[in-house]
Amino acid sequence: MTASGHPDRAALFYEDPERVRWHDQAIWAVRQNRDRGAAAVPEWESLRQTAAEIKAHTLSRLPDYLEEFEDRAARLGVVVHWASDANDHNTIVHGLLRDHGVTRAVKSKSMLSEECGLNAFLEARGIEVIDTDLGERIVQLRNEPPSHIVMPAIHLRREEIGELFHREFGSEEGLSDPDALVEVARDQLRRQFLEAEAGLTGVNFAIAETGGLVVVTNEGNADLGTALPRLHIASMGLEKVIPRLGDLGVFLRLLARSATGQALSVYTSHFHGPAPGGELHVVLVDNGRSGLLAREPMRQALSCIRCGACLNTCPVYRRSGGHSYGTPVAGPIGAVLSPARDIEAHATLPKACTLCGSCADVCPVKIDLPRALTVLRADAVRAERGGTRTRWASWLGSQLLRRPGWTRLAARLGRRLLHGVPSAWLERDPRMRGRVLPEVAEKSFRELWRERRDEASQ
Amino acid sequence: MLRVGLFIPCYVDQLAPHVGLATAELLEHYGCEVDFPTAQACCGQPFSNMGCPEDARPLALRFAKAFPADRYDHVVAPSASCVAMVRHHYRGLARNERERALLDDVAGRTCELCEFLVDVLDVPTATGRYAKRVGLHRGCHGLRELRLGGASERMAPGFDKVERLLAGIDGVEFASLDRPDECCGFGGTFTVDEPVISAEMGRDRLADHARNGAEVIVSTDVSCSLHLDSLARASEPRVPIVHVAELINEARKASEEGG
Numbered sequence: 255m256t257a258s259g260h261p262d263r264a265a266l267f268y269e270d271p272e273r274v275r276w277h278d279q280a281i282w283a284v285r286q287n288r289d290r291g292a293a294a295v296p297e298w299e300s301l302r303q304t305a306a307e308i309k310a311h312t313l314s315r316l317p318d319y320l321e322e323f324e325d326r327a328a329r330l331g332v333v334v335h336w337a338s339d340a341n342d343h344n345t346i347v348h349g350l351l352r353d354h355g356v357t358r359a360v361k362s363k364s365m366l367s368e369e370c371g372l373n374a375f376l377e378a379r380g381i382e383v384i385d386t387d388l389g390e391r392i393v394q395l396r397n398e399p400p401s402h403i404v405m406p407a408i409h410l411r412r413e414e415i416g417e418l419f420h421r422e423f424g425s426e427e428g429l430s431d432p433d434a435l436v437e438v439a440r441d442q443l444r445r446q447f448l449e450a451e452a453g454l455t456g457v458n459f460a461i462a463e464t465g466g467l468v469v470v471t472n473e474g475n476a477d478l479g480t481a482l483p484r485l486h487i488a489s490m491g492l493e494k495v496i497p498r499l500g501d502l503g504v505f506l507r508l509l510a511r512s513a514t515g516q517a518l519s520v521y522t523s524h525f526h527g528p529a530p531g532g533e534l535h536v537v538l539v540d541n542g543r544s545g546l547l548a549r550e551p552m553r554q555a556l557s558c559i560r561c562g563a564c565l566n567t568c569p570v571y572r573r574s575g576g577h578s579y580g581t582p583v584a585g586p587i588g589a590v591l592s593p594a595r596d597i598e599a600h601a602t603l604p605k606a607c608t609l610c611g612s613c614a615d616v617c618p619v620k621i622d623l624p625r626a627l628t629v630l631r632a633d634a635v636r637a638e639r640g641g642t643r644t645r646w647a648s649w650l651g652s653q654l655l656r657r658p659g660w661t662r663l664a665a666r667l668g669r670r671l672l673h674g675v676p677s678a679w680l681e682r683d684p685r686m687r688g689r690v691l692p693e694v695a696e697k698s699f700r701e702l703w704r705e706r707r708d709e710a711s712q
Numbered sequence: 713m714l715r716v717g718l719f720i721p722c723y724v725d726q727l728a729p730h731v732g733l734a735t736a737e738l739l740e741h742y743g744c745e746v747d748f749p750t751a752q753a754c755c756g757q758p759f760s761n762m763g764c765p766e767d768a769r770p771l772a773l774r775f776a777k778a779f780p781a782d783r784y785d786h787v788v789a790p791s792a793s794c795v796a797m798v799r800h801h802y803r804g805l806a807r808n809e810r811e812r813a814l815l816d817d818v819a820g821r822t823c824e825l826c827e828f829l830v831d832v833l834d835v836p837t838a839t840g841r842y843a844k845r846v847g848l849h850r851g852c853h854g855l856r857e858l859r860l861g862g863a864s865e866r867m868a869p870g871f872d873k874v875e876r877l878l879a880g881i882d883g884v885e886f887a888s889l890d891r892p893d894e895c896c897g898f899g900g901t902f903t904v905d906e907p908v909i910s911a912e913m914g915r916d917r918l919a920d921h922a923r924n925g926a927e928v929i930v931s932t933d934v935s936c937s938l939h940l941d942s943l944a945r946a947s948e949p950r951v952p953i954v955h956v957a958e959l960i961n962e963a964r965k966a967s968e969e970g971g
Contacts, residue, residue: 609853
């Protein structure tokens with residue numbers, strides 16, 4: 255079955271209604287953990303405001319801060335590379351690995367590498383990449399993309415992971431105990447860490463003032479993956495830079511609490527220059543970011559710290575699953591990031607949203623996602639191909655509704671039609687099953703109001 | 713006496729006229745002079761949310777002209793969502809300073825019914841009798857754009873204006889919901905674009921209310937109510953859904969009749 259848009263891909267997720275139910279509940283539980291974590295910080299709302307302001311300031315002077323970072327990092331012995339797009343990024347990373355004779359690399363979680371399609375690029379050139387984040391490793395073994403930016407395999411049942419490990423690693427059949435599964439993965443990953451010739455990581459924060467990089471994980475896999483190999487390549491989007499070391503605390507306090515409710519991620523790893531005898535390369539990637547930077551309200555989306563809170567709170571994401579978005583980043587933020595770059599390819603994403611606004615209130619850096627999504631809907635209407643159905647429907651509706659006389663006439667007709675239409679008519683569309691048409695009032699408010707006024711004047 | 717221009721959104725006019733009448737009676741009960749200018753039309757929200765703001769603009773201008781400042785001190789509507797459109801999204805539709813001034817003026821005078829009672833009329837709480845366990849459906853636009861109450865995501869203090877009004881009614885008990893402010897899944901065009909998820913969200917809301925013993929669901933928005941009701945009527949047991957204006961008005965009348 256080919257799926258062209260969000261509703262079609264969501265329908266695939268709905269083929270297993272039980273999965274929809276627990277997916278919603280499991281992720282809602284994460285949202286509740288986040289609420290408890292946030293509630294424990296009395297100044298939560300002012301912390302969000304501070305974070306939003308630091309990001310807005312940084313984005314307003316992004317070239318300056320990036321150059322400051324490059325300069326400071328270089329002084330620490332870091333080699334800084336600039337990549338204008340995904341292909342550039344992949345070519346740079348591949349070149350470094352090739353020049354160092356690397357055939358096996360380990361990688362900690364990096365949404366940027368998903369965005370750039372790095373794994374496939376390297377594998378096609380004979381370099382094996384092992385994802386070391388447990389969730390990432392699971393989806394890598396299943397040959398599918400992550401469905402969540404923080405919990406990549408959240409769409410899978412424990413039993414499915416047990417089957418996967420049995421098939422891939424020959425672990426005991428029918429394993430579903432989380433601890434036992436982690437033990438299997440740990441045993442497998444230790445070997446990969448020991449054999450790796452290079453460590454690839456993402457970057458959570460790059461500090462302009464110091465030239466340092468900060469990588470946050472819960473599994474310690476960024477440390478393990480970079481501790482043994484002599485070569486460490488860190489890839490980051492342009493927007494990851496923050497001005498000062500002093501700003502870091504603001505974001506660290508928000509990040510883990512927003513993501514999972516933890517006060518702090520288990521590992522916050524700082525890289526200030528290469529390890530003795532090793533090399534540290536940073537690849538700064540644009541890949542459409544400067545285009546977003548040039549346009550409000552999309553610019554705000556570059557403030558994102560990838561905590562996943564907007565996914566967890568989104569009632570649509572929880573019920574449609576990450577794969578329904580068809581983008582490297584799912585959920586509300588993904589429904590902005592991808593369509594903002596290519597609206598035709600992602601036209602249904604801005605509409606996969608009720609504009610409930612929960613994402614904006616949960617966002618630790620206060621990105622106005624509903625506003626961005628509304629603007630993108632207008633982009634989608636302009637980009638509509640094969641006629642302009644939305645455009646005409648909207649024009650007609652507006653013409654009708656701005657003329658009360660016409661509205662009354664149409665409404666009278668509509669009410670009569672609704673009266674004549676049995677709900678069985680709705681049942682013809684399987685997607686509409688389980689709904690009943692509204693009961694139609696005999697008279698409109700306008701008519702009742704006129705009668706009331708006439709009675710009063712008698 | 714405050715002169716109130718009653719704004720009855722198009723779908724309330726056609727599908728829930730009793731909500732409009734209850735709103736008018738309630739405002740009159742609290743001492744307002746209520747008028748319904750017939751020149752009013754749709755607020756334009758559907759077009760704005762569809763991505764066609766240029767079709768929303770003429771409706772916004774029409775709205776502003778239907779409720780001139782020299783005739784109406786306030787514009788009050790039994791719909792948080794439409795009021796949020798007027799208050800937060802009209803400004804962006806203006807093409808020049810004159811239009812902006814016109815739209816800003818009407819936005820500054822437009823209120824949702826409950827916030828009008830609490831913030832403008834200073835009504836401490838509604839009165840009367842309504843002996844039922846009530847499930848409060850907090851509509852998203854009322855909650856997160858008008859801030860009628862504190863959204864569960866926000867760690868800011870705040871009270872719920874709707875809940876405060878209802879709390880004073882004799883016999884009202886509140887059902888404690890598992891998810892106090894999750895979206896019902898209507899979302900205007902969303903219910904057409906994504907009917908499967910829309911219905912799933914609605915059924916989840918109904919189940920939450922039923923599970924927690926709500927005998928009636930009360931909402932600030934007829935749009936949410938119609939969506940929920942279209943699902944509720946196809947399922948058992950059916951929890952009835954009323955508008956907050958109907959509930960308050962009914963409670964008031966019940967105590968007046970009962971002496």
